[in-house]
Amino acid sequence: MNLDKSxxxxxxxxxxxxxxxxxxxxxxxxxxxxxxxxxxxxxxPSDVLTSYNGKTVEVVNTDAEGRLCLIDAIxxxxxxxxxxxxxxxxxxxxxxxxxxxxxxxxxFTNDEKLAETLLKCxxxxxxxxxxxxxxxxxxxxxxxxxxxLRNSGTRYGGACSAAAFLKEFVEGExxxxxxxxxxxxxxxxxxxxxALGTGFGTQLMVDLxxxxxx
Numbered sequence: 001m002n003l004d005k006s007x008x009x010x011x012x013x014x015x016x017x018x019x020x021x022x023x024x025x026x027x028x029x030x031x032x033x034x035x036x037x038x039x040x041x042x043x044x045p046s047d048v049l050t051s052y053n054g055k056t057v058e059v060v061n062t063d064a065e066g067r068l069c070l071i072d073a074i075x076x077x078x079x080x081x082x083x084x085x086x087x088x089x090x091x092x093x094x095x096x097x098x099x100x101x102x103x104x105x106x107x108f109t110n111d112e113k114l115a116e117t118l119l120k121c122x123x124x125x126x127x128x129x130x131x132x133x134x135x136x137x138x139x140x141x142x143x144x145x146x147x148x149l150r151n152s153g154t155r156y157g158g159a160c161s162a163a164a165f166l167k168e169f170v171e172g173e174x175x176x177x178x179x180x181x182x183x184x185x186x187x188x189x190x191x192x193x194x195a196l197g198t199g200f201g202t203q204l205m206v207d208l209x210x211x212x213x214x
Contacts, residue, residue: 003091003197004091006091006186006197006198006199006200006201007088007091007092007179007181009197009199010181010201010205011201011205014201015027017202018209021209023209023213024213025213028081028083030076030077031073032073034069043059043065045061045062046058046060047059048146052072052075053072053075053169053171056149057147057148058145058151059151060152061151064151064152066091067090067162067165067166070088070090071165071168071169074086074166074176075169075171078171079171083174084174085114085175085177085212086170086175087118087179087208088166088176088178089179090178090181091180091182091185092159092166092178093158093180094158095158095159096132096159099132100183102183102187103187104130104183105127105129105180105183106130106132106179107119107130107132107177108132108133108167108180110170110175110177111176117208118179118204118208124207125204125206127200127201132159132163134160134163135160138157138161138163138164139164141153141154142161142168149165153165159182163178163180179204184198185200185201186198
């Protein structure tokens with residue numbers, strides 16, 4: 001789990017760097033932090049949880065835990081800060097790493113202009129993104145039977161169904177993007193058992209902030 005905090009680390013580093021720019025832009029960094037450990041109050045398969053925004057979620061996969069923190073962070077930011085743009089970044093799914101490899105992050109978004117901007121920033125800083133879809137079947141995969149939603153879909157298109165789950169918590173006209181950095185954020189090198197955090201996404205988000213200033 002040490003490297004599963006890579007998204008939060010990138011947000012923290014990006015906020016530090018953006019602050020150093022001393023430019024007139026309002027940016028909020030939100031870190032969804034939780035202890036991932038066995039205990040008597042831990043959730044269990046088939047539990048139904050109520051999210052911060054009121055939607056209920058059936059736990060069908062206890063390993064899909066990070067997104068349960070992330071959805072509440074997304075809601076918190078929208079309701080307390082009213083942002084025009086929300087970009088979340090997380091080592092969300094191994095499926096994205098399987099699909100794109102260790103050097104490319106998945107990009108999901110509900111806004112074409114934001115997609116274009118992020119892809120340009122990606123090229124500027126050499127932190128590669130590849131856009132992936134959220135299709136009706138991905139949305140259907142996370143619809144619940146005993147709750148509003150399931151916290152995981154099927155094994156097929158796992159990165160896309162995970163993004164569809166997050167999108168359920170985007171409110172109103174908020175422009176939103178999700179960066180799945182499971183591959184490049186926690187890269188393992190062949191011939192070594194050592195996995196290293198890379199800071200992937202930090203430069204990308206700083207460049208995004210610069211582009212929004214302009």
